[in-house]
Each structure stands twice: as C-alpha cells, then as structure tokens.
Amino acid sequence: MGSLATRFCGVDLAHPVLNGSGTLDALAAGTLGVSAFVTKTVTLNPRAGNPPQRIAETPQGMVNSIGLANPGLERFCDEHLPRLADLGVPLIVSGGGWSREEYAVAVRRIGAHPAVAALELNVSCPNVDTGCISIGTDPAETRALLERCRAETERPLLAKLSPSVADVSAVALAAAEGGAAGLVLINTVRGMAIDRDTLQPLLGGGGGGLSGPAVKPVALHAIFHCRAVTGLPIVGVGGVACAQDCLEFASAGANVVALGTALFRNPGLVEEVVAELPGLLERHGVSTLDDVVGRAHHHQGKALLEVDANHS
Amino acid sequence: MPPDRRTLQVARVEAVGAYTLLVLRNDGGEVGAPGQFFMLQADPEPHGAYLPRALSAAWADAGEIAFLLDVRGDGTAALVGAAQVSVLGPLGHGFELHHGPAILVGGGIGAAILPWLVRDLPGPVTTLLGFREQRHAVCAALIDADATVVLEPTYVTEPLARLLPADATVYACGPDAMLQAVAALCAEHAVPCLLAMEAAMACGFGACYGCAVEIDGEWKRLCIEGPVLEAGRVLAGGHDG
Numbered sequence: 001m002g003s004l005a006t007r008f009c010g011v012d013l014a015h016p017v018l019n020g021s022g023t024l025d026a027l028a029a030g031t032l033g034v035s036a037f038v039t040k041t042v043t044l045n046p047r048a049g050n051p052p053q054r055i056a057e058t059p060q061g062m063v064n065s066i067g068l069a070n071p072g073l074e075r076f077c078d079e080h081l082p083r084l085a086d087l088g089v090p091l092i093v094s095g096g097g098w099s100r101e102e103y104a105v106a107v108r109r110i111g112a113h114p115a116v117a118a119l120e121l122n123v124s125c126p127n128v129d130t131g132c133i134s135i136g137t138d139p140a141e142t143r144a145l146l147e148r149c150r151a152e153t154e155r156p157l158l159a160k161l162s163p164s165v166a167d168v169s170a171v172a173l174a175a176a177e178g179g180a181a182g183l184v185l186i187n188t189v190r191g192m193a194i195d196r197d198t199l200q201p202l203l204g205g206g207g208g209g210l211s212g213p214a215v216k217p218v219a220l221h222a223i224f225h226c227r228a229v230t231g232l233p234i235v236g237v238g239g240v241a242c243a244q245d246c247l248e249f250a251s252a253g254a255n256v257v258a259l260g261t262a263l264f265r266n267p268g269l270v271e272e273v274v275a276e277l278p279g280l281l282e283r284h285g286v287s288t289l290d291d292v293v294g295r296a297h298h299h300q301g302k303a304l305l306e307v308d309a310n311h312s
Numbered sequence: 313m314p315p316d317r318r319t320l321q322v323a324r325v326e327a328v329g330a331y332t333l334l335v336l337r338n339d340g341g342e343v344g345a346p347g348q349f350f351m352l353q354a355d356p357e358p359h360g361a362y363l364p365r366a367l368s369a370a371w372a373d374a375g376e377i378a379f380l381l382d383v384r385g386d387g388t389a390a391l392v393g394a395a396q397v398s399v400l401g402p403l404g405h406g407f408e409l410h411h412g413p414a415i416l417v418g419g420g421i422g423a424a425i426l427p428w429l430v431r432d433l434p435g436p437v438t439t440l441l442g443f444r445e446q447r448h449a450v451c452a453a454l455i456d457a458d459a460t461v462v463l464e465p466t467y468v469t470e471p472l473a474r475l476l477p478a479d480a481t482v483y484a485c486g487p488d489a490m491l492q493a494v495a496a497l498c499a500e501h502a503v504p505c506l507l508a509m510e511a512a513m514a515c516g517f518g519a520c521y522g523c524a525v526e527i528d529g530e531w532k533r534l535c536i537e538g539p540v541l542e543a544g545r546v547l548a549g550g551h552d553g
Contacts, residue, residue: 028518028536030313040521048531053512055522057363057387062514066521069531196385212362264515265353265364267314267400 004277006290008256009156009181009233011036011090011117015274016246016289020237020260021094021120021160021184022066026087027080033270036090038258039080041122042110043095044102046072051204056193061212061239062261063191065205068096073106077113085115094120094160100148111153118155121145121180123171124162124187137165139174146178156181158235163215163222164190172226182233183226185254186219212261213239220252227253228297241269243276247284250292314517315342317400319355323376325392329450331421332392333370335378336399343372344402346409346428347485347508347540351401351516352379353387354394360386364400366513366523368485368539370454371428380424380451403516407506407540409433410481415440417494418455419468419486420448425508426455429483438475442468442490469493477501482543484508495543505543509534 004015013035022040024032031037049069056063071080084091093116095106103121110116123136123145135141142159149157159175161168163186172183188209193202201207219238227234236254240246241262249257262269277289286292297303320336327333346369353364365387370378377399381388391397409432416439418426423441430437439456443449444464452459460471468490472482476497484494485508498505511523511534524531525538527545537545 022521023519025518025521032313049521049524051531052524054524055512055514055520057361057514059360060362062363064514064520064522066524069521069524261362261514264520265362266317267515267517267519268317 003288004274006256006288008036008235009118009158011092011156013090013256015277016256017270017273018092018235018256018258019263019270020258021122023260023263027083029267031087031089032263032267033274034089034259035256036092036117037084037087038092038120039076039084039094040070041068041094041096042070042073042076042106043068043097044073044105046070046075053202053204056202056208058191058193058210058212059214061210061214063193063203063208063210064188065203065208067205073109077109081110081113081115085113090117091115092118092120092158094122096122100145103145104148104152107149107157108152111155116155118158118181119149119153120158120160120184121149122160122187124160136162136171139170142171143174143178146175146180150179158182158184160184160187161222161226162187162189163218163238168222169225169229172230172232176230176232180232182235183230184235184237184258185222185226186215186238189215189218211238213241215239216245220248223249223252223254224296227294243273243280246273246277246289247280247292250289251294251296253294253297255290255293314400314403317398319396320377320399321396322394328380328454330382330445330447331424331451332381332383333378333454334381334392334397335376336397338372338375338377340374342402343369343374343377345406346432347406347425348402348404349516349535349539350377350399350403351513352391353398354390355396355398358386358390361390363387363514364398364516365391366516366535368425368508369428370424370426371431378427380421380454382421400516404535404539405537407483407508410504411435413478413480414438415472415475415478415480415482416456417468417472417482417484417486417490418442419490420444422484422486422490422508422510423451423455425485426483430456438480440468440471440475442466442486467493469497472497476503478503481506491543491546492548495547498543499547506540507543507546508540509538509546511539
C-alpha cells in the first residue's frame, strides 16, 4: 500500500486532505486531522462580518454570507498566529484586501512569520461588494496583484479563484504569470436562498456563496481547465465530501483537496477520508493520489480540452 | 475538539399537540447540561436536508435523550421518521443552575428545553408558557403540570411582569422578541436572567461562523459563546454590567 504523504508547492504534507479557508477554526475545534491548516481570510482591518442570517441550507449544500469576519492583521499576527504555530501542522494563511497595497502589507507581515508555510490570496470572496472579488474577476488586476505580492515574500503564493467569472482559466493564467505557485479552486459560487414562507431573501446580506456537493461539478470543471491552461499545482475544493471525491478532483487536476462544508456536518470526516483513501487508491491500481492527478485530461489517447471547449 | 459523532437508535416518536417528541436511546454517552445542544441528522442522511439540525434536549440522561420538535421542513421530518439518528454533542454552554427560586419562561417551541430544567433545578420553580394556539400548548403537560399558560394575543411577559420583582433567577427560551422583552423586564427589576438563544447553525462547533448574534456589542458565534447567555450580554440598547 502506498503512502499518502505528498509535497505541495514545496510544503511537505502527511496526506492530501486540507480544510478550505473559513471552514474550520482550529483554535476552537482543533485541526480535526488536516495535513495543513488554512486560516479564515485575514484583512488589514478587523471586520465584524455581515448581519444575520448568515447561512441557509439549499439543495445539496448551503449559501453563506459571513462577510470575511476576522480580527484584522494586527490582532491575527499578535494573538492568533503564535497559537496556530503550535498546532503542529503547516499553516497556510489566507489574506484578502481592497487594494494591491492592502494585500502587500498583509503578505509582507504574514510571510515574515516562520510558522507560515504558504499564503493564499483570496481574490474571490462573493460576500463583499468590492475589493478582492473585483480583483479576481479581472485577469490584469490579478496578475498585477500577484506581481506586487510576489515582491513581498519568498513563501509560495496560492491564488484562490472564483468560478463566478466569464473564464476562470484566464484569471488562473494571469495569476500564474504574476507569480502564483499554485491555485485554490474554487471559492463559493454566487447564490441566493428565499424563505419559503415570507418569500424574502433568507440571508441578511441578500445573496451569498453556494457550497457543498451542489458545486462539485463547477469545481471539477474549473480545476480541469485551470490545470490545462496553467499546469500549476491545485488545491481542489468545492463539494468534496468523501474519498471518492478526492480521486475525482485529482483526476481533474487537483494535487491535494480541501474539505469545507462537509466538515460542518461531520467533524470526523478528514480522518474518515484519510483512512479510506489508501484502499480506494489500491482498487484503482495506484499507490498515491499523485498517480491520479490529471488523468481526466487524456481519454483514449486524446487530449480532452479541445473537445470540452466546444461544449462549454 | 468537538466530541465524536455517534449514532443513536430512535426509541419512540410521539405527537404532542402541534409538536413531536423524538426520544433517542442513549448509549450511556455524555449528555451535558440543560441548554447545551446537539447537532442531529437522520441516518441515512435525508436527500432533502444537507445540514444537521441544532437542537437542545427536552431532557437527557444515560438512558435516553429526548427532543421536542416543531416539524417544519425536510430535516425535521426526516428526524422524526428515522430509525436512527447521528448525534454530535453536547455542544456549547448550557444553563448554570442557580440555587433558590426559579422562574422559567418559554415561548412556542422554545418551551421544548424546559422539562430538563424543571427536573434539575434545586429550588422551587414557577413556569410561565406562551403559545400561539392551544394545539401548541399541549406540550405544557410535559414541562410542568402547574405551569401558567397564555395564548396569543396574550404574551408570556404579562404573567412575568406580575411576578417581578422577585428573589429568583429567570430562565428563558423562545423567539428573539420574547427574549428581548424578558431581558428588559428582568433588567428593570435587577433580576438575574439567563437566555437560551437560537440561530441558524451549520456546524455547532465554531467552524462556519454562521450563527453570529450580537453579543457584548459585536457579532459573535452563538455556538461558542452560548447558546445560553446572561441577558445583559445580548440586551438591545445597552448592557447591565
């Protein structure tokens, strides 16, 4: 039986299962077994977040409108980072902002901390009107942001992208050109829920971000295309709920996966998936998830991208 | 760390007027204190409800855990139709049981968590319950045979106002508007008051940030801070210390 240990963007991981940003507070709940802990997005200034109601159940998923609630860069670095450094797993800190300079300040400060293995640049939060989401919809802005942040740290920069754009692979390519070491695909998909009785929006912010199994096909498609166009390593996230999903995401082009909404239902899920993976890989005749990565890109000897492009 | 999820068998399901009593056979596992909550999901997982439901027990011990539900949608319907239920908990902070007299105030399905308090509070208990209609009030018999029950348009704050001031602690659970009114009455009479609050919750252990409630003047996660809070921490328009 093979090993689940892998290396992602220079970071050694005991296994390929992480958490998605904003889906686990390791200081409150522990790491739940993830091989690297991804923090909730940190912004320069503290944010209270959006007014309730912040979440609503939807078919095979949920919409959320949390609004990047976070303690701000200063408090995060002074109070949270030292405690996160003691978790015993590599840290990937997610940063967001409203301008290139805000990101740059955060990246410089966070990247200087010895416990930080990599940084995720969230350019795709659907729950703020401006800033990160508008950067991530524009390839030129995304490239410029990556270039600006690249100058601030030696640590690998991962771009977390939204599928709610015309062509996510164009944004991914721009991120690659700007110096991204890897991609995180996907952030939530813009969505909404209406109360069945009042017929009013359920979320306090009106709309929100859809997650859960409902978005899995969207994630697979984005991963497939971004992998083909950039060749960058990818954290696959968006509806991953079991070991089988890990293989499917890897086949589309993800090197490692992150659990998010599925963790809300079952905090024991990381351990369950990690326990199930070796047997599942063996049944597919491979020993590591790396052996599966990108398999969907070739079918019967033909590259699928052109065929797929005609149908998208 | 959240506790391990476990699967418990359904012992019985009973209609209680408009509400439904779901009794799970406990496997001797931890049940916590009144006011703490559990994340419940029918097993196998229902197609129409992706997330577990956050519910505080009506009563619980080593032998059984009981929940009184208002069956409103696919998730609660699946729970009362299941043979077994996946249970995560107890979670959050429950009621601190003060010595001395207690006044229990329940509104609607919020009354569901009071039987356990009636059983465990060490001092004399006065119970006040408010419901929309008589069919909702049927559950009063499960809570306290001597309870004062009012129906809309009378609010449960009316009998409470007649009891105050009192040398007692008020324990309340119900809709937000009721809790604010109860908190305001108690603040006016300097009576200690504990509120069990409710918010939409995906995880129950601090991960989703969905259950934010204004606590101490800022949005905080109810699953971490509560769901039982001193009234002063959530009273609109100021704090009583």
